[in-house]
Amino acid sequence: MRGWAGAVRAAAAGPGPVPGGFRKRFDFGSRDVVSWFPGHMAKGLRQMRASLRRADCLIEVHDARISSDTALHPPPGVTRGSRSRHAGTPLPAPVPLLAPMCPSCPVSLQAAPFPSPLCTNPINSPPPHHQIGPPSTCSHVSTVTLLSGIHIPLSGRNPMLQEALGIRPHILVLNKMDLADPRCQPTVLEHLKQQGCSHVVFSDCQRDGNIKKIVPLVAKLVGNSPRYHRAESTEYSILVIGVPNVGKSSLINSLRRLHLKKGKATAVGGEPGITKAVLTRIQVCEKPPMYLVDTPGVLPPKLGDVETGMKLALCGAICDHLVGEDIMADYLLYTLNKRQQFRYVQRYGLAKACDDIEPVLRHVALTQGRTQKVKVLTGTGNVNMTMLSYPAAAYEFLRDFRAGRLGRVTLD
Numbered sequence: 282m283r284g285w286a287g288a289v290r291a292a293a294a295g296p297g298p299v300p301g302g303f304r305k306r307f308d309f310g311s312r313d314v315v316s317w318f319p320g321h322m323a324k325g326l327r328q329m330r331a332s333l334r335r336a337d338c339l340i341e342v343h344d345a346r347i348s349s350d351t352a353l354h355p356p357p358g359v360t361r362g363s364r365s366r367h368a369g370t371p372l373p374a375p376v377p378l379l380a381p382m383c384p385s386c387p388v389s390l391q392a393a394p395f396p397s398p399l400c401t402n403p404i405n406s407p408p409p410h411h412q413i414g415p416p417s418t419c420s421h422v423s424t425v426t427l428l429s430g431i432h433i434p435l436s437g438r439n440p441m442l443q444e445a446l447g448i449r450p451h452i453l454v455l456n457k458m459d460l461a462d463p464r465c466q467p468t469v470l471e472h473l474k475q476q477g478c479s480h481v482v483f484s485d486c487q488r489d490g491n492i493k494k495i496v497p498l499v500a501k502l503v504g505n506s507p508r509y510h511r512a513e514s515t516e517y518s519i520l521v522i523g524v525p526n527v528g529k530s531s532l533i534n535s536l537r538r539l540h541l542k543k544g545k546a547t548a549v550g551g552e553p554g555i556t557k558a559v560l561t562r563i564q565v566c567e568k569p570p571m572y573l574v575d576t577p578g579v580l581p582p583k584l585g586d587v588e589t590g591m592k593l594a595l596c597g598a599i600c601d602h603l604v605g606e607d608i609m610a611d612y613l614l615y616t617l618n619k620r621q622q623f624r625y626v627q628r629y630g631l632a633k634a635c636d637d638i639e640p641v642l643r644h645v646a647l648t649q650g651r652t653q654k655v656k657v658l659t660g661t662g663n664v665n666m667t668m669l670s671y672p673a674a675a676y677e678f679l680r681d682f683r684a685g686r687l688g689r690v691t692l693d
């Protein structure tokens with residue numbers, strides 16, 4: 282019992298509780314975020330890239346609890362870009378990880394030199410359209426790089442999407458709003474607007490909250506933008522994209538429920554990685570005829586920093602066992618205290634708020650019955666004893682947070 286708690290403290294040993302206050306920062310020790318990226322996601326990214334070319338619009342689904350990341354709260358003296366309201370040295374703009382795409386048609390610049398049979402752009406005269414040259418001399422590359430520099434601050438955002446920004450109409454759905462702190466919404470919206478992201482919908486796919494806003498918005502955006510390769514088609518093809526477990530499949534099911542009065546078309550689950558492959562198109566609306574393509578959730582190969590990874594893990598985007606339930610539970614406690622969300626005190630029967638994970642988990646185990654039977658060898662024979670299970674308590678603590686039982690908490 283003590284050993285496990287000791288391990289937790291060793292893993293997350295930081296400045297420790299400040300007398301009369303809470304930890305001011307969380308020390309992640311020497312944890313390496315690289316091991317949290319499952320390699321198979323590279324395949325998902327490749328599959329999505331192909332689907333992206335056929336899409337009329339992108340719906341990016343993200344978790345409303347991690348909708349503003351550290352760009353809103355950068356370390357002192359550091360900012361993400363010149364638009365930031367914080368002073369300091371700007372971080373470099375994000376670098377596109379995949380081949381840049383032409384902003385006027387769905388063709389990859391590197392894959393399709395002019396004249397390209399794939400390019401059906403009716404507007405651009407031949408050269409310089411798809412003129413291939415070193416990046417420094419290609420005007421398209423510089424445009425794309427510029428667009429990708431529009432950095433929308435979202436923890437764990439897919440880099441492919443940054444690259445595609447400005448090429449397709451884009452809607453950002455901040456899902457699970459029922460779990461996020463509603464007081465943060467205006468700040469998040471304002472910040473996203475400053476970053477050039479103005480089509481944002483907060484949603485709750487379990488109760489169909491705000492889902493009705495999505496189809497009219499998609500119709501308006503697609504109607505107002507050139508469709509080039511798909512001008513003759515009346516069907517709208519929409520790619521749904523986002524990190525694992527944010528509710529992409531739930532969104533599709535919710536739209537079908539509302540507009541077609543039909544049941545589930547795509548599997549939903551509490552673990553990341555339920556959607557395994559880029560699926561065929563799923564109809565969600567008749568007027569206009571709208572089809573959504575569900576995609577497997579993918580994490581960016583570079584998560585950035587450990588704290589970003591930890592937030593994603595708390596929201597269920599990374600498998601718990603890759604990160605470790607012990608440190609996740611401690612980071613959750615640190616966050617709840619930082620956000621002054623003290624519902625856990627009453628739920629687990631604590632006398633007062635606490636910054637030490639061991640007594641909190643002890644109370645979780647006691648109140649939620651997280652115990653285990655162990656056989657103890659004594660001089661007079663074996664004795665069966667009931668012990669508190671700290672790993673099970675940590676798991677319960679995380680489950681309670683994810684179900685909203687510890688309050689509505691925005692992690693960023």
Ligand SMILES: Nc1nc2c(ncn2[C@@H]2O[C@H](COP(=O)(O)OP(=O)(O)OP(=O)(O)O)[C@@H](O)[C@H]2O)c(=O)[nH]1
Binds near residue numbers: 549550554
């Ligand atoms: N509280 C709450 N839970 C939601 C909401 N939307 C989805 N969920 C839950 O979140 C979990 C993940 O939902 P999915 O729709 O499978 O997520 P996904 O993004 O398709 O997941 P992957 O297939 O792993 O990429 C499920 O347990 C859903 O019930 C929401 O708006 N609020």
